[in-house]
Amino acid sequence: MILLKTWTTKELAYLKKHSLLAETNEVLNITEMAKKLNRTTQSVRNKLYSMQRSGDMPAVDRSMQRDAGGRFYSPEEDKRIISMYKQGATYREISDSLGRTETSVTGRVYNLRKSGRLKTKKLKRWTEKETQLLIARVRFDETGHVNNYEELMRLVSKNYHQLTGKITKLRKAGKISTSVQPGTTSKKSKQAMKKFNDARFAHVPKNKEEKTMSLDSHETVPQDIPQAISIESREITLILTTTTINGHKVQQFFTKDGELLATKKLTPVAPEISK
Template structure:
């Protein structure tokens, strides 16, 4: 199809734009002009370059899910974290998820825009850990998600603190592998043996090694 100026004007007029200026009705436009969707997409790109259609701006997205972070939001995150706000508090203020804010904080630290956070623990936080931690029969922690939510800390940070509390004698030492982890490992082991699938020997050896390592913790 040869795009005339009249056809271009029709495309601009019939294009339905989202709040981000993305074209929502590419399929319908392709049917109207009797061309493929790729042809419409290419023409839309050309019209944007010529200024006949507005450029896509993801920062205008109304839905917060997967919406790109603006420079203003990033500056706010830096200021809030430096002021002592937690990731959960910042997420609530910006209508974002905890995981999204935590990821941005890590990126800002990695790029030098935010100083690394020092992990300090108050006696009250230690008491909270000791009050709500759930240990299995071998002394392994069985409720890390609950601890992470209550303390607004990552799994790794909490794991390190629990290790420290064990060293201080405030929590019992581990006497064996995690029962939950060992059971999951054994179920996987049984499935592989039952299937007898290709490459099963290698997988079985890996699981046996995992079980042996877990029993030595």
């Protein structure tokens, strides 16, 4: 029989004094305190949860959560999130609209739903008529991705999330035979990437002829400038790590495999002086 170690008054006082709280009141140094108290991490986590529930420590408030850049969500942004989410917009579409990360928007939607500000309606079951209409009218691009979501949403009065879920089920059931080619992206995504590249590299000549025509007849091409230019862009998942030392912030961008891509030093913001 395993006897549980009783928490002493001294240990509880230590937790209150040394807990490092995030802006949401979540404790950040549970592992360190567990080692100091010679207890398991789970034991300390459970005790802190109990203290927050009883009011002995500040309760977790996820409405105070910020994004990776340290920004709060404004009331106007919350209204846009609620509106776009109800209209069936994806998390990526919402994040692009707000200039925030998809992960940040996903967390914000969760908080809005938990607080009751974003109420999700009970979804109606698909009727046989709606299912057959979907199968008959769905269209695909050359790689098997659906390319007429807007039309389908109007036809069956469903949002984007309902459509993608239903199409996935119909594919698994064999009622939709067209499958997505592995490792491909939709035509819409390719067009968005092409538009991004065109804007980003507008100053770069697309071919030799264009480069030659841009030069004056008396100009010569420097020998150290390469004659062939190759540009490749691809969409990857990034992990942003922000380190703050004495008010100086350093941001590092990693791939999901841990490869460091870039380091950015941010200029510290001078504290405001009250008048």
